Amino acid sequence: MASLQDQLLKAGLADKNSAKNARAEKRKKQKLKNKNQQVEADAAKIAAEQAAAEKKERDRQLNAEQQQEREKRSVAAQIKQLITVNKQSRDGDTLLNFTHDNVVKRMYVSATVHKQVTKGRLAVVALDGAYELVPSPVADKIAQRDESVVVYRADLDTSNNEGQQEDEEDWYADYEIPDDLTW
Incomplete structure (x- = not known):
């Protein structure tokens, strides 16, 4: 099966220059479309990396708080042991x-x-x-x-x-x- 463009050229309804211009416009549109998709993909990637970095920072803060709490409990247990033994x-x-x-x-x-x-x-x-x-x-x-x-x-x-x-x-x-x- 031949493309519509080839059929129109055989029938004489279109000439080679208009077909060439149509192909060029189609390529330009496709390139612009691909560029926009890349920009959107890059923006999504940047947003995902930023969200991951924020989550990592929150986790780091939570771990630091938990570590401080464990140290407080450890100190309290040491004090209690020192008192009860002595x-x-x-x-x-x-x-x-x-x-x-x-x-x-x-x-x-x-x-x-x-x-x-x-x-x-x-x-x-x-x-x-x-x-x-x-x-x-x-x-x-x-x-x-x-x-x-x-x-x-x-x-x-x-x-x-x-x-x-x-x-x-x-x-x-x-x-x-x-x-x-x-x-």
Whole structure:
């Protein structure tokens, strides 16, 4: 079967120049159509790459948040383990007063434990709303992980240290130093 163009040329209804022009126009239209399809394909490809990059960034942020949450839980578990393994007995009838969030709290302990707390050998820490006593080195390790858990330490309490320093300075205030001492 011959094309319509060939049939029109044989019948004499069209000449070679018009057929040539028609073929050229048809090729031009086809080229423009192919170019437009490529531009549309490129735009779709760019949009898909941009969406993939945005999804990748969201996933990265989500992973970072999840990692931070895992680290928080890990630190909390470490603190809880340090406290439960190293907590000291609180049995006794001597009252130990300490402050937590500007509120005076009380705990009954033995006399020896009370001395250890006041000398700074033991520290008071908060665990799940309850207060426990742990040795000062353990309190240092806990403070490295989360300072808010360590509630009271006598060796870091500035109000007691200032009072003790004043007492030590005034210790010899009542004694006169003689002027005639020779060394």
